[in-house]
Amino acid sequence: MGFWERTAGLVPRFPGPPELSEVPEITTEEAVVRAPSGPPLRVRVLVSEGDTVARGQAVATLQDAPGIQLVAPISGMVAHVRLLPGKKLSEIVLFRAGDAVTKHDTASAADASGLRRLMMASGFWPRLRQRPFGGMPAETEVPVAILVTGSDTRPGAPNAKRALEGRTKSLQRGLAALSQLTEGKVFFCTTDADLPDDLGKAPCQVILHGVRHPQGSAGILCHRHCPAGVGSPVWDVRAEDVADLGELLDTGVLPQMRLIRISGEGLLHGQSLRTHLGADIRQLTRRLVAPGPVETFSGGLLDGRRASWLGIPDRQVAVVPAQSRTTARHWLVDALVHMPRPVPIIPTAALTQALGAALPAAPLVRALGAGDEEGAQRLGLLSLLEEDLALADYALGEKGQIMAQVRCLLDRIHKENVE
Amino acid sequence: MSGGIWTRETVAMLLLACFLPMGASWVWYGGHLSVAFLVLMIVYGWQLLFLLARAQAPSLSGVITAFAVAMLAPEHIGPLRLALGVSFGVVMGELVFGGWGRNVVNPATVSLAFLGFGFPSFEWPAFDVPVAWAAIPAVALGCGLGVMSAGLALGASFVAIGASLLGALDGSVVIAAAIAFVLLVADPATAATTRFGAWAQGGLFVALLTLFHQAWTGAAPVQMAVAASLLTSLAVPLLDEATLAAWVALRRRRHGRT
Incomplete structure (x- = not known):
């Protein structure tokens, strides 16, 4: 990795208080089961209000993919089940009680299809995210590559090395399992500082990136090393989740x-x-x-x-x-500030760096603003999700507009190509 | 959740800050502030009209346009002709496209080209050397702050050094080129947005200037610089598109998709 690639990106600083040194383990009195991001999922709820559930027990299953289950993150009692019209899941709220745990049979997980079934049944599947379009992968989808992000360059991110402390074997086991799910490569992406010790035996290609954001962003890494496309999906998953997968295979219990x-x-x-x-x-x-x-x-x-x-x-x-309510302003000030059309962006080095200097930032942002699907696809939109452009959005003071444009274009492309 | 600072108006303010040394030396060496004030009034008159008619946000970039036109416009052209040229440039070069950031060509370049072609009998200004020297901190500040493209400046510098070594450019042309480069070519809204495109744009500007200097008999240095700026601006979309096409082709070859 060259000097320019390593130093690309920005270091946004946000004010905040000093951090406490202790790292407690907290199980909250209430917890929720929700569908992963993406369009609302039609589900069949397996529990009713008042039922007792164990940690890791399935509470709902997808109607269109019955193998994929959503599981309880804590053991307790089902407090509320809220569904949207069309049996789409809003949330299942749990009250904490007891410490029962659901154990899964891992005997059949030796081959790829058995592993898939285990990952779906244990509630691991929603932790995977597919590109293009985002959301969890389809039941039968085979990715062209899997990106494991071992480091998070976003401001305020937790220490990635601490998250994997003492879990190298589980991580190796998880990486080995993931390599069965793709015909391509498994990439383990991290910084020098966060690289776990003794990863040498794991069947993956290690990619080192710089510490500036968005170099650790899965979308930028995907764009650089294994671009996603319609018909050639790429999955991304966090290294901590991969270690959880390794532990699931060892013990039959998926850590939450x-x-x-x-x-x-x-x-x-x-x-x-x-x-x-x-x-x-x-x-x-x-x-x-x-x-x-x-x-x-x-x-x-x-x-x-x-x-x-x-x-x-x-x-x-x-x-x-919380932002206080703004006082009424003079009409002329309002006219100068609030325009029906967004103010155009001016290409600067800040914009280029906000996308890690990995792709032509100004043409991409202009294509997004103009709703130019073809142009945006040509420039790498299919590898990206909203969060990958969050820094550009922030740097340009767009207040979520660029992220909304990304989602709008991705939804449109999905509708045209997939649905 | 919260917003950064790199909005359109921040960029305009930073560009103004970059131009301050050049503006100060221009005024010190006899620049007419009254012309700048007149142009400023015309620019913001049109911006106000577009604000009321099309709810189009005005921008501080109008000050930059006014400053560039006041410095580079033909001398003694008179307020009416000046108003006509500035109105044409600001409306047809910027405001009808949606304001600064959506325009293709710098409005000051359009205004100056209009004045040059429409009223060829008026003399173009000549600059003292210190005004051109002030272009160096302007470019350094602009590139350092990231509001000007370093590739653009380097591309222009390399070609200029090569042409000067070959004896194809003389001092007066270099002075005019430096000032026009800062005020007209380096505008981030209309400059090339790709890395190679920026280098090529800088090189093309100086190459055209060299060509004009060698082949355009009787043209003033500023006139040549304005003409080179206009043609370079028109070539920018082509340079960017060619760069993007090459980039896409490379990615297709490497990854099989973009």
């Missing part, structure tokens, strides 16, 4: 805990902690949050979504002071 980091200006103290998927963010932040109204986001400071529960792919929680 993960290292996350809570940061932001709305806190008295930041903190890294271990918690489970679908954790209650209000409980996680209760002792950390500063007085006054705040907003909580699941995800990073750049690409987080307002949420009360920790999302499936998220390793960060951001807490920022």
